[in-house]
Amino acid sequence: MYAYDEIDRTLVNERVLEFRDQVRRRLSGELTEDEFKMLRLQNGVYLQLHAYMFRVAIPYGTLASRQLRRLAHVARTYDRGYGHFTTRQNIQFNWIKLAELPDALADLAEVGIHAMQTSGNNTRNVTSDQWAGVAPAEVEDPRIWAEILRQYTTLHPEFSFLPRKFKFAITASSHDRTAIRIHDIGLRLLRNQQGETGFEVLVGGGLGRTPFIGKTIKPFVHGRDLLSYVEAIMRVYNQYGRRDNIYKARIKILVHELGIEKFAAEVEEEWLQMREGALKLDDEVVEDIRARFSYPNYEELPEMPDELRDAAQDASFEAWRRNSVFPHKVRGYAIVTLSLKPAGGPPGDATAEQMDALADIADKYSFGEIRVGHEQNLALPHVARRDLPALWKALDRIGLATPNVNLISDIIACPGLDYCSLANARSIPIAQELTRRFANHDTANLIGRLHINISGCINACGHHHVGHIGILGVEKNGEEFYQITIGGRADENAELGTLIGPAVKFEEVADVVEDVVEAYLALRARPDELFIDTVKRLGVEPFKERVYATR
Amino acid sequence: MTSPLEQKKIKIAGPSIVTANRTWDGAVIYRTAQQGWSNQLTDAAIVRTSDDARALLAESVADDLGAVGAYIAPVEITEAGGIEPGNLREQIRRSGVTIGLPVQV
Numbered sequence: 001m002y003a004y005d006e007i008d009r010t011l012v013n014e015r016v017l018e019f020r021d022q023v024r025r026r027l028s029g030e031l032t033e034d035e036f037k038m039l040r041l042q043n044g045v046y047l048q049l050h051a052y053m054f055r056v057a058i059p060y061g062t063l064a065s066r067q068l069r070r071l072a073h074v075a076r077t078y079d080r081g082y083g084h085f086t087t088r089q090n091i092q093f094n095w096i097k098l099a100e101l102p103d104a105l106a107d108l109a110e111v112g113i114h115a116m117q118t119s120g121n122n123t124r125n126v127t128s129d130q131w132a133g134v135a136p137a138e139v140e141d142p143r144i145w146a147e148i149l150r151q152y153t154t155l156h157p158e159f160s161f162l163p164r165k166f167k168f169a170i171t172a173s174s175h176d177r178t179a180i181r182i183h184d185i186g187l188r189l190l191r192n193q194q195g196e197t198g199f200e201v202l203v204g205g206g207l208g209r210t211p212f213i214g215k216t217i218k219p220f221v222h223g224r225d226l227l228s229y230v231e232a233i234m235r236v237y238n239q240y241g242r243r244d245n246i247y248k249a250r251i252k253i254l255v256h257e258l259g260i261e262k263f264a265a266e267v268e269e270e271w272l273q274m275r276e277g278a279l280k281l282d283d284e285v286v287e288d289i290r291a292r293f294s295y296p297n298y299e300e301l302p303e304m305p306d307e308l309r310d311a312a313q314d315a316s317f318e319a320w321r322r323n324s325v326f327p328h329k330v331r332g333y334a335i336v337t338l339s340l341k342p343a344g345g346p347p348g349d350a351t352a353e354q355m356d357a358l359a360d361i362a363d364k365y366s367f368g369e370i371r372v373g374h375e376q377n378l379a380l381p382h383v384a385r386r387d388l389p390a391l392w393k394a395l396d397r398i399g400l401a402t403p404n405v406n407l408i409s410d411i412i413a414c415p416g417l418d419y420c421s422l423a424n425a426r427s428i429p430i431a432q433e434l435t436r437r438f439a440n441h442d443t444a445n446l447i448g449r450l451h452i453n454i455s456g457c458i459n460a461c462g463h464h465h466v467g468h469i470g471i472l473g474v475e476k477n478g479e480e481f482y483q484i485t486i487g488g489r490a491d492e493n494a495e496l497g498t499l500i501g502p503a504v505k506f507e508e509v510a511d512v513v514e515d516v517v518e519a520y521l522a523l524r525a526r527p528d529e530l531f532i533d534t535v536k537r538l539g540v541e542p543f544k545e546r547v548y549a550t551r
Numbered sequence: 552m553t554s555p556l557e558q559k560k561i562k563i564a565g566p567s568i569v570t571a572n573r574t575w576d577g578a579v580i581y582r583t584a585q586q587g588w589s590n591q592l593t594d595a596a597i598v599r600t601s602d603d604a605r606a607l608l609a610e611s612v613a614d615d616l617g618a619v620g621a622y623i624a625p626v627e628i629t630e631a632g633g634i635e636p637g638n639l640r641e642q643i644r645r646s647g648v649t650i651g652l653p654v655q656v
Contacts (some may be wrong), residue, residue: 029616051577081654154656418648
């Protein structure tokens, strides 16, 4: 966990007072909506179909149990008793009242949570690997650098009015759980031949109307140069990024139009003027931030304790363990992913009761720490393997032991037309139907790893472009239709999916997905060839033929 | 959502109303013929010409303190004279989400 210092606490508390005054002036008529809109957006407050929506940041996906309890309190006191975890390590409350928002923000500030830069044309919540600090073979904890970026970007005056929103993601593992290649700037921590820490820097990734996979702009930037290099990129973007057309304002468009070589040359020129300046990070600063992260006092424990050996006789426990429990860097411990995708449930939602109970469970089994992943699931990062059977029972009692992590019913979905003012079509009911169709655990296991992503409009909050199966809702003559893509992926080999045919009606989506899956089962070379590998090997044509032959 | 400014150019194709969200809590509201707001679609003022629609919208937008994001939305008039939303978005705004909420209110 990262411990806030006095500067952090003062910043967060002052922000609450500032926003309280802004809301007061809005409700008294001193501020018009036009004047107020940007101010509320800078505090994560959107206006959706039914109510205001309040988006709260969970920087690099790390939560303390007391913070999760406070999120539960906000859900219960100011909202309708639940929250929605998003694809960018935020949580959203869908029914909040503007008049009560300052109180909610003040309650969150007491535990170091805020909503700064969860909206607006600025640098957004810096995201990272939900397994940061505990993943085996990780270069080092990427949250140290994510925290440096958070401090540097928070309320940065030069980057508070960018042409468009700007998103960072950072990973330190060879397997990318952070989707860095679909971010404006993606950072991959690595070490050079001298053993020095640095970053491969990617730029210009993003989804939405014009999707691009990020390109490597520099294969190695030394850690001490991280801020100056990032600032050079953002200066070039701030100068040349288009402000005349919202659809062409993201950095991905600039990188595409200039070409990565020309863009890189512009950045290099800017960087050379400033790399030896005030932004150069000295070791002391990095170590100071590193020191503010605390880690558990792990015990020396066996990798295969008796409790785990005994529980292995229980088929239900084993089904959960195989899909939810992952290796930890410390012997005798495990990382446990908690699915927020129960059959028939809205992906990513958790009730206040679940959050409270999970906070207690985290205190008992995970040193009081919870993580949030971009797949809209949670994780407990420090679980002793001997405690896994007891943990499983405790999670099962609160509905958080669905054994479907990384399987077909572990669906990423945006809120869609049920909540969102931008959406053209519903996402959640599609996800619910699919999770019911594939609720049988044996069937899901037979299919193996398969990611479905659903977006209710082209803005792609459900990351449909990079779903193994992507589903995009569109509107045609007042009716909901859905385009289906296959072959996308968001990991270190990120690719955009390919459309397999004409859009289908709401009622037909689950049938089409079933047909795609049946085609895969018939086409795969062997039982352990994953869906995404079969598509890579054969292309989309065999799927298209089988799925659309009778339509 | 089409902004009120852009809607000035729009001609309505059938019976329409003006809807918005209430400023203090964001709740869905409808402009009434009495120059106020109601949370019931059945209370909404119906307009049938583009000129009337633009006038109702202008009057609604002018109430910046009471409502946010006013816009024109289509409705259908039933044989019995009732008002129904003219599209799925408005149906969801009137009746709520089409899914069961995690916590029943």
